[in-house]
Amino acid sequence: MAGYTTAEKQRGRLKIFFGYAPGAGKTCAMLYAAHEEQKEGIQVAAGFIESHNRADTAELLSGLERLPPLEISIHGEIVREFDIDLAIRRRPELILVDDLAHTNAPGGRHKRRYQDVEELLRAGINVYTTVNVEHIESLTDVVTSITGIPVLERIPDSVFDRADLVEFVDVGPGDLIDRLKKGRIYPDEQLQQKHAGFFIPEKLIALREIALRYTADQLNRIAVQLGEKAASATFYTKDHILVCLSSAISSKKVIRTAARMADALHGTFTALYVETSRTKELTAKNKAELRENLRLAEQLGAQVATVYGEDVPGQIAEYAKTSRVSKIVLGRSQHKTRWPAKSNIVDKLTASAPNIDIYIIPDNGPSLYKKFPQYAKSPLLTLADTGKTIGILAVCTLIGLWFKHLGFSEANIITVYILGVLLDAMVTKGRLYSGVTSILSVLVFNYFFTAPFFSLQAYDSGYPVTFLVMFSASFITSTLTLRVKEQARESAQKAYRTEVLLETSRKLQQAKDTPAIINETALQMVKLLDRSIIVYEVVEGELAEPLIFAKEEAAVDPQSYIFDDERKVAEWVLQNNKRAGASTDTFSAAHCLYHAVRGGDTVFAVAGIVMEQEEPLEVFEKSLMIAMLGECALALEKDKLNEKQKEISLQIQQEQLRTNLLRGISHDLRTPLTSISGNAGILIGNSMVLNEEQKKELYNDIYDDSMWLINLVENLLSITRIDNGALHLNFQAELLEEVIAEALLHVNRNKDEHHIEIRLEDELLMARMDSRLIIQVIINLVDNAIKYTQSGSHITVSARREAGWVVVEVADDGPGISAEAKAKVFEMFYTADNVRGDGRRGLGLGLALCKSIIHAHGGNIELRDHAPQGTVFSFTLQAEEVNVHE
Template sequence: MTSTDGTALDPRTGGPGAVRRGRLTVYLGAAPGVGKTYAMLDEAHRRLARGTDVVVGLVETHGRAATAALLDGLEVVPRRTVAYRGQDLTELDVDAVLARAPQVAMVDELAHTNVPGSGHAKRWQDVHDLLAAGVDVVTTVNVQHLESLNDDVEAITGIRQRETVPDDVVRAADQVQLVDLPPQALRRRLAHGNVYRAEQVDASLSSYFRVGNLTALRELALLWLADRVDDALTDYRRDHRIDAPWPARERIVVAVTGGSESDTLLRRGARIAQRAAGSELLAVHVLATDGLPGAGPARIAEQRRLVESLGGTFHTVVGEDVATAVVDFARGVNATMVVVGVSRRPRWREALSDSTGTSIARMAGAVDVHLVTHERARSGRLSARRRSPLSRARRVAGWLLALVGPVALTALLSALDGGVSLATDLMLFLALTVGVALVGGLWPAVVSAVAGFVLLNWFFTVPTGRLTVAQPENALALVVFVLVAAGVASVVDLAARRTAEAFRARAEASTLASVTRAVLTGDDTADALVARLRETFTLRSVALLERSADAWVVLASDGPEPPATPGDAEAVVTVDETRVLALAGRVLPASDRRVLDAFASQVGAVLEQTRLRRAAEQTRVLEQADATRTALLAAVSHDLRTPLATIRTSVDALTATDLHLAAGDRAVLVDTLGDATGRLERLIDNLLDLSRLATGSVAPVLRDASLDEVVPLAVEGYPHDTVRLDLAETLPLVRTDPGLLERVVANLVSNAVRHAPDGSPVVVTASPVGADLVLRVVDTGPGLPDESKERMFEPFQRLGDTGGTGLGLGLAVASGLATAVGADLHAEDTPGGGLTMVLVLPLADAPERHGVASPVTP
């Protein structure tokens, strides 16, 4: 409401201020009859006693005396009456409640569907209007009416609930209070007649209100409300910045790497989660941000399916450090336990740095950490043997430089005959070692450093010629040299490896992104993906094989002599249970397996898309056939019955022995009989032609023909003032089937005559245009909008035709026959109003055309 000066007034005080949104309180019932409405009205009395302005917007007592008694002493807003199908029905009068402007309104049955003609389709939408106006609302709803539980309720009770309310509406309530009653107590209440009428009790007890049904519904209500309470707890912790987990519910987080041991961890986590009712299983996989490739997508997809089969959920997070990312995720979901596998690294490596499991346990704080051993624990096989990223030529050059370089540098320094100090010698040998590392990698650099140490000791450290050092500082300098040289070589080698791996990862990502983009856009087929796989890995040939009952079938292939079976290939990648990719030409390294798995996943996606498209096309064809059949039955029942009834009536009148007809009446009946017979003949011809076109049994016999032998026959029977021919005698011959072309022109003329206004003849004209002859059937009728011109050639379309004397098949048959004879049919607007049907025919001396001709505009 507003004041006289336009200032917003608070509905509670009438003073200036913004109207706050009302608060929503929901009484959630586990089943009908538990006492939701009773509890709501009891709440109304309590608020009224505290001085709150309370009204009853709508309450359904369902004839229950105890509930109806609670209405005494409460103000009830009259309902609004809605007329529907000859009955007067009542609904919540939202406008009346808003005009009354109470503090609190009681509105029963939140999921109720309003009578058509109401302001909103659902009552929860009416409640939203009240809340928006600042009115607090107390309402009721049963758990079976929640949208997300509809399928579960149907599976339990066998009854599909038609009235539902979105879960978000109830979740957004400021307060949700469960109204619960043990199954046996509810059945006793039902048996005493406190829920339904006496004649309904026995049927209800033996069907919906069975103990099993009520127990399951009660559990659904408790679990749903527990989720809502959990959401509220999460919001509270976030709003108050509480990072420490509160173990209100068991949540088990399993850290998966993509390795084979992750399956063991997931099954162990599932068993732990099953020990406590209501526990959750969450699997988390961390994508490291160093840009280096991790587990293959196929393995991650397998573990995602395993988690879902165990009743859990799979999550992927990005983090710089795996342990930190896992702990942050666990705290974010309020987890009570993290399950992680024992490290594969040997003990000596763990002595140098913490494993992921140890780091998680150190950072977890109040979250329990469960370390699970597995068959690969401490096996030392953290990864496959590292392959040098350097080429063979660089490795050879590195070894030569490592063996020859120290000797050559020693000879050079010896030739200087003590012209440089030991410190300079050390720096030169260190520079040599760095150069060897840049050229040949780690191990040649280590050899160069050791050789430099020996040569420096023998030739340049006092006493020379012996592997002893007289001065301690020289010994220290030599040791430091070896350590620095080895460290620098290791860093240089690691940088080279990481650079090569980063380039490889970028190439893999680019390849996979290109493949994925092509698959998502539908541009690639299985053949295209197989060809791209062969091109990417420079293989001789690739084949996509499918296992049938007793043999392998090639679905797609590329390259000469593709493998016919998996045994003929150097490598095999599994796509799914029945299909594999067989690769021939060379053995691929294990590092390429990740990209191969991704290709296999995309091939599977393409095959699935192809299957779905085929299914969709089959469904579309079936739907179209069903629509055609339905339209045909509906049309035949009327349009064929009409001429048959006319024929029957005329024949009965003409053959009646007790009816004496005058000559004029008899002539009228004979004419009527002829017209009805002709109409029936045309309808049957169109149906037969449509059937022939649908089955592909139309076989045109093309020859050179003149329009003079076709068009006059097609318009025979029409008076000159109805159809006027404007055909020049010099028109060239066309290549067509005269019989089928006659049917096309006849249907076009018949359609034009039906729509042409009285006194305005249909004009048939033709003229040569290039290599075509263009025939036009012109009428000046009402015409059609552009959006209808495409549909006009579909069967059973009677656009703008209200005469009711046809099935709407004429233009569909004409279009199909025109295509069969190699012509093109389309519609244009007639200048000044009307429709012109344009038929484009190939000339007799024009090159042969196949299929539909392109539209020609002169």
């Protein structure tokens, strides 16, 4: 699979050769144009050409490179399809792909050829292709009404709209019919006879008019876009088109009409689905049709929205008012409805939203199945609910007999039975038991409590009215109870899902890094969808190892879904920044549905939802999942930006250190270098004049300045190695006495002017250290005491053991350090106000180096005042026990 990403490649250009009927010459016009491009030096390859055994087409193919087709075996027959992987590997500048609306054979990457073409464009390859007017999605219903032939292969209008150039290939209807008769369209006579009904002048004229108008609309759209870019003007008329979706097959016509309207008005297009309490009871066939309608709306550019409520017209009107909808498009069947029919939804919608234009799209076509939604039938009778119903009736009867014994009126007993019906509606499922309980309550009341007793007859003429009122009250009460229960269930589910989304947002804000963000998102997706989730993080443009988040009691172990074929789907999603897998038209045979966690053109991760043995995602679940992935992308993008900001801050700090270092070197190194060169010049030019004592003094000055420079360079190199992590520490148990003694051998030669003393709590005191670095620390601390104290000062180096640590101290009785300097003394390039006797100040690297070394050893370094005067520097090292056996 080619390793390109959307962000890295410039999108290829698409040219469509557009016609109004087969045989108009689209393929030939495309081949003529390809030959012209090839003459201009463009690399052209024929990816897939439908020649239909036409001699002129075969002749035009000569001279062009032809890519071998992909051969797929279906039930023993070989089917040839366009090989997209070969085309991407070959990467010509221009590729020819005939019949854009073609449906690929099962087993290919995409279901439709236009998806192959879109992938070629994303790969930066220019494409020439052909389309007929009947294949445009929004025009399908209009064309079908003219030809009487349903069109199964269609392309979304958005594919046509994104074309960089459309060339209308025109031929007169008479010439087209003449071509058919001469066998230039269908060489086979049977095919000619089969399509003869299509090639009728009236039909061809109508199709030609539609195609010309659609081409003109396309050119107008391009002109509008160019005008917007040139003048920074907007052609948006603030029209907002709302189409109302359902699970009916006729909704497709409504969606296409609304899409054409939104396109003509340059308005916003929204598809709204109102989910009620009975949506989950839809049959599998209706659910599949609903998903197809939603997918069609998305393909035609609609923003899909979902609302909940039993009052469908009220929900539509409320959404329309909130979203500033200007036009509502509805579908309505012309078939007669049974009496009594429900109130007309159009009338209710008109009353609720009187200021919004409402367009009704009639449906006169044949019904493939009943227009009203079909609901899955739940079991009518269950043993548990039957027992509950019988028990409630028995208890109500016993209470009624007790009331009768106490002398209560019949009205009180009727109330008991109504209460029983209400209770039965609450504890049983479905409407059957509520209706049966209402009828049985009337019969039982008549049997036990009306004269003649223990008979279903009634002597009193008023009893039938009593029975009717009792039945009506019971039935209405049970119906209202069931409705409240369903609404409460839906509200609880909606609140739960919304709570999951809000909880996701809160947890993502609290997540500290990328792994935590991905982990929280995956766990929330498992919680929301009740499905296993597989996440591939993107690291340096490649998929990392998958992270598996299995749902509880998963039927199939998610580990079985991380084999190579599934990973290839995830890689395709990464490269193309589009969803793929189960329930899509790309890699539809996959076991998981893969979505890109993306921010713009950048894909941060790929999330896979295990779909095998699971129902397809519901509309609201899908919307929440996409919102959740969007939240995850924002959090990951924020985390990446924070990392980049830290890198930039670190670079700024490094630049500041570099600037300070250069400033310090240019200022502070000038004096010793000048002194060395000056003293050397005196020795060279006046060696005969100077006596031995003067020469020795000059030699000592040169040596002091050289040692100062050497120590400076060593400190710079040590700090650089430690801060970059390039310094390898060799930890060993060392005797403090030996380390301190070695360090004092290399301190400033002016040590003889001071009294230096060593105090050890124990001669065998040992610590875990890298001895060469700790020697450097002690040298720097002692040198610091020598530099900043007066001649004759007392400097003490001591060490003692404290609770598993060894504390090393360097104390002096000098002038001490000010409170302001104490807070900065360990910072790089900071020097105290004390000035050395030679007029030079250090670069402020020694103590900073000491701090880095001690921290690398896991210890601490600090300073404090020394009583009665002076300063104490102390640091800690991990203590080691003396091995007596060695």
